[in-house]
Amino acid sequence: MVQILTAAVSLGLLWAIITTGVYITYRILTIADLTVEGSVVTGAAIAAITITRGINPYVSIGLAFLGGVGAGLITGLLHTQLKIPSLLSGILTMIALYSINLRIMGRANISLLQVNTVYTVFEQMGLRSTVSVIILGIIFVGCLIGILYWFFGTEIGCAIRATGNNPQMVRAQGINTNTTIMLGLMISNGLVATGGALIAQSQRFADIQMGIGSIVIGLASVIIGEVLFGRRHFASRLLSLVSGAIVYRVIIAMVLKLGMPANDLKLFTAITVAIALSLPVFRSYLKPIKKSMKWSN
Amino acid sequence: MLSVKRVTKIFNAGTINKKIALHDVSFKLDEGDFATMIGSNGSGKSTLLNCIAGVYQVDRGLITIDGMDMTRLSEYRRAAKLGRVFQDPMMGTASDMEIEENLALALRRGQRRSLSWGITHKEREYYRELLKKLGLGLENRLNIKVGLLSGGQRQALTLLMATLKKPKLLLLDEHAAALDPRTAKKVLELTDRIVEEGNLTTLMVTHNMRDAINHGNRLLMMYEGQIILDIREKEKQKLTVEDLLARFESASGREFAEDRALLS
Numbered sequence: 001m002v003q004i005l006t007a008a009v010s011l012g013l014l015w016a017i018i019t020t021g022v023y024i025t026y027r028i029l030t031i032a033d034l035t036v037e038g039s040v041v042t043g044a045a046i047a048a049i050t051i052t053r054g055i056n057p058y059v060s061i062g063l064a065f066l067g068g069v070g071a072g073l074i075t076g077l078l079h080t081q082l083k084i085p086s087l088l089s090g091i092l093t094m095i096a097l098y099s100i101n102l103r104i105m106g107r108a109n110i111s112l113l114q115v116n117t118v119y120t121v122f123e124q125m126g127l128r129s130t131v132s133v134i135i136l137g138i139i140f141v142g143c144l145i146g147i148l149y150w151f152f153g154t155e156i157g158c159a160i161r162a163t164g165n166n167p168q169m170v171r172a173q174g175i176n177t178n179t180t181i182m183l184g185l186m187i188s189n190g191l192v193a194t195g196g197a198l199i200a201q202s203q204r205f206a207d208i209q210m211g212i213g214s215i216v217i218g219l220a221s222v223i224i225g226e227v228l229f230g231r232r233h234f235a236s237r238l239l240s241l242v243s244g245a246i247v248y249r250v251i252i253a254m255v256l257k258l259g260m261p262a263n264d265l266k267l268f269t270a271i272t273v274a275i276a277l278s279l280p281v282f283r284s285y286l287k288p289i290k291k292s293m294k295w296s297n
Numbered sequence: 298m299l300s301v302k303r304v305t306k307i308f309n310a311g312t313i314n315k316k317i318a319l320h321d322v323s324f325k326l327d328e329g330d331f332a333t334m335i336g337s338n339g340s341g342k343s344t345l346l347n348c349i350a351g352v353y354q355v356d357r358g359l360i361t362i363d364g365m366d367m368t369r370l371s372e373y374r375r376a377a378k379l380g381r382v383f384q385d386p387m388m389g390t391a392s393d394m395e396i397e398e399n400l401a402l403a404l405r406r407g408q409r410r411s412l413s414w415g416i417t418h419k420e421r422e423y424y425r426e427l428l429k430k431l432g433l434g435l436e437n438r439l440n441i442k443v444g445l446l447s448g449g450q451r452q453a454l455t456l457l458m459a460t461l462k463k464p465k466l467l468l469l470d471e472h473a474a475a476l477d478p479r480t481a482k483k484v485l486e487l488t489d490r491i492v493e494e495g496n497l498t499t500l501m502v503t504h505n506m507r508d509a510i511n512h513g514n515r516l517l518m519m520y521e522g523q524i525i526l527d528i529r530e531k532e533k534q535k536l537t538v539e540d541l542l543a544r545f546e547s548a549s550g551r552e553f554a555e556d557r558a559l560l561s
Contacts, residue, residue, distance in 0.1 A: 151412075155405060158394075158415035162402055165391040172350075172389070174376035174407035 001257075003130075004288030007251040012131045012246030013137030015221060017144060019245040020238070021068075021191035022218030028152075029164040029184045031079075034090035036192050036218060038097025039071040040211040043193025044200035045101045048110040051201070055213040057118040061197050067104075068193025069186045071097060081273055097269040101208055117201035133202045140198065144191070145238045151187075152234060160184050192218075206222045213266050223276040298498050299326040299349070304358030306341075306348055306522075318344040320522035322358070325467070326515075331492050331499040333509040335541075336519030342439075342502045345519070346470050349500070351375040352414050362465050379405025380459030380497075382452065382472040389455030390442030395453065396435060399443055400424045403458035427457060431487070449480035453487055460491050467492065469501040473508070485512065506538050516541075520549045 020042060025033035043064035044149035050060040071093055102108065122132035151157045163180040171178050190219045192214075199205040225244025233239060252269075256262060306319040326332055336342045347353045351361055351372035354361035360367045362378050374375050383389050390399050401416040421439065428436040428523060431453050435446075443451060451474055469488065489512060492499050503509050509516055516533050518526035518541075525548040528536060545551075 026449045154412045155410040155413055156412060158398060158402060159410050162391040162394060162398075163391045164387070168383075168388055169391055170402070171373045172376055172379075172381045173402050173405070173409065174373050175402075176371075187372050 004253050004257060005250065006130045006134065008249040009246055010133035010137060010202070011199075013141055013242070014195055015217065015249065016141050016242040016245035017138075017197035017198065018192050018214060019218050019221040019225075019241045020144060020148065021188040021195065022215065023222050023237075023241050024184055024188040024191070026219060026222060027164070029181060029188075031086040031164075031181070032090070032215070033072075033075065033185060033188060034215055035071055035075045035089065035093045035097070035185070035189050036215045037211045037213075038094040038101065039068045039189040039192045039195035040199075040214045041101045041206070041208060042067045042071055042104070043196030043207035044210060045104040045110075046054075046193070047197035047200050048112055048206035049066040051108060051112060051115050051117065052206075056057060057116060057120070057201060061118060061194060064197035065190045065194045066186035068128075068196075069190040070184035071193070072189030073182065075189070076185040079185075080178035082183050087268055089272055096114075098208070105206060105208065110206045112163075112201060112206070115228060117204070118198065121203060129202075133261075135181055137198070140171070140194075141242055145235075145242070148238060149235055156183070158268075199241065214267065216266075216269055220269055220273045220276070221248045223273065224248050227276065298328045298330070298364060299500070300359070300361045301325070301345070301349065302359040302361075304345075304348060304355050304360065306344055306353060308456070317346065317522050318375075319355070322522070322524055324517065324524055324527065325556070326498055326500060328498055329496050330515055331497075332501070332515040332517055333510040333513045334502045334517045334519060335504070335506060336499060340519040341469055341522040342519050344522075346468050346502055349466075350379055350381055354508050378465040378520055380406075380462075380464030380467045382455045382459050382467075382469045384471040384474050386448040386451040386475060389458065390443045390451055393442060395440050396446075397421060397424055397439040400427075400458060400461060401544035403461045406462045407465075427461075430471065431457065447480075449484060451475050452476065452480075452484050456484070456487060456491060460495055460497065463495055463497070463526055465498065467497045467499040468501065470521050471504060473502055474542065488512070506541055510536050510538065510541065518545060518548070520545070525549055 018036070018037045019167065022036060025031045046064045046067045047057070047060040050063055051057050074096070075089045075093040078084045078092060079086045080161055084092070090140075091196060099175070119129060119132040119136055123129055127135070152161055159175045160168060160180045163175070163184070165175050170180065196211070221243060221244040223244070224247050225240035229236065229240035229243055252265065255268065256265075260268065302323050304319055304322045305317070308316045308318055322341070322345060322363070323550065334342050334345075346354065348355050350536060351367070351374070355368060362492040366376075367375050378553070381389070397416055397458070401420060404420065424439060425436045428439070433450055433453060435450065435454070437534070443454065446454065456472070472488070473484045476484060485508060488501070499513065501513065510533070514530055516536065517524050526544055
């Protein structure tokens with residue numbers, strides 16, 4: 001049981017990075033960005049291929065980040081310059097990335113069993129592999145939260161936050177919303193790809209299919225975090241994302257342990273997210289009288 | 298200051314719904330002018346304002362501010378010279394962000410955004426003083442989300458934001474129309490005060506004849522995409538609603554049948 005839990009926590013920490021990326025598009029920019037499904041794999045693919053070619057695994061993480069940034073840039077250009085709706089822009093990039101990822105990897109699956117990964121340093125100190133993942137995960141996530149907290153407090157970061165909130169007002173303040181949307185998409189997908197690279201190294205393979213459902217898992221984690229830990233201050237929101245990602249993994253580990261077939265996982269996740277997203281509707285059913293009596297526009 | 302020269306804007310050109318919203322409109326505002334603009338629904342007032350602000354690109358014509366050609370500039374580039382308040386109180390502020398965050402965005406209007414902090418400590422004091430002058434008790438609530446404010450409070454805040462960095466031209470698009478009469482009156486009083494203190498060149502669109510008469514030093518009236526009246530200074534001071542209706546009828550050859558404008 002303890003082993004299952006630590007495995008879930010380690011995976012959750014890595015997924016927290018992807019969750020943060022999803023949060024940036026879904027909550028901050030209010031765009032449901034499906035590029036994620038492809039950029040997770042892009043990150044994994046870049047890390048796998050560069051590591052097997054002898055490049056330092058830490059450098060490979062950086063390259064993966066840049067790959068994700070590129071994917072986000074494509075979606076951003078499709079959406080802001082060619083005026084394709086954001087959802088469709090994401091889908092187009094996602095589909096295109098499937099081929100691109102195969103080109104990067106050269107085949108559908110790359111094993112990382114025989115090479116050093118970012119976790120090797122810790123394993124050489126005698127730590128078990130899940131513990132190594134947890135340690136590195138905490139370091140990564142900790143830095144990430146610090147950087148994002150700083151970034152979204154800067155002038156550019158504030159402009160990105162405001163863009164998702166009221167683009168009209170942002171333009172009236174002299175800010176190019178096309179730029180802020182593209183920046184948000186690039187940062188988001190960069191993080192997602194970083195997560196993909198770290199996950200590939202922890203599971204010791206990269207697979208062309210590993211991105212399927214990642215947007216939904218990311219959303220599930222965002223929502224679980226919000227439900228459990230509220231949506232107050234920005235710093236606590238970032239922490240809630242991490243907690244949400246971990247709790248999601250623990251829940252999944254539990255239901256699997258209770259005997260749910262692994263094949264039903266995606267269905268389970270989709271239903272969970274659908275219920276969570278529709279909560280406001282159910283809430284409004286619960287107190288219709290109170291609302292109708294209050295004068296409002 | 299502002300010069301609008303032979304501006305034409307056509308919506309849905311080439312379709313059965315073609316509408317000439319602005320038809321060869323020309324006018325000028327001098328430095329320090331406070332012009333009110335009145336007209337019935339669909340007369341083109343808001344379209345004109347939006348063309349000046351760059352929300353719409355004009356089909357023909359020239360728009361300059363201080364001699365600088367703005368005609369083809371995108372909305373966000375023109376923002377450096379413009380302060381804007383909208384009819385919808387939700388439009389002018391970011392509701393999920395704090396009061397001080399909104400003010401900080403506005404203080405940097407038209408500037409390149411950098412990676413330095415979005416708000417500095419020095420600014421906060423400045424904001425507190427300015428909010429105190431509004432007299433809405435917002436000076437101690439810098440950190441609450443703007444979404445929690447009432448419509449009137451939001452319009453007052455938007456007005457403050459629009460003028461925080463002195464604009465070359467202040468554009469007010471029926472900014473009191475969505476408020477209840479008492480709040481509307483307060484917001485208009487505040488408008489007068491801010492315009493006067495900053496000696497701001499202002500163009501204020503309104504539906505309300507009495508407001509159009511009582512504010513500013515000039516009155517422009519629009520009808521079917523054209524400016525049909527331009528009443529100035531002394532003449533405007535003596536103007537009454539009856540005069541205005543009579544002038545409208547002789548200028549347009551029609552009876553003024555817009556009850557919303559008659560309400561005051």
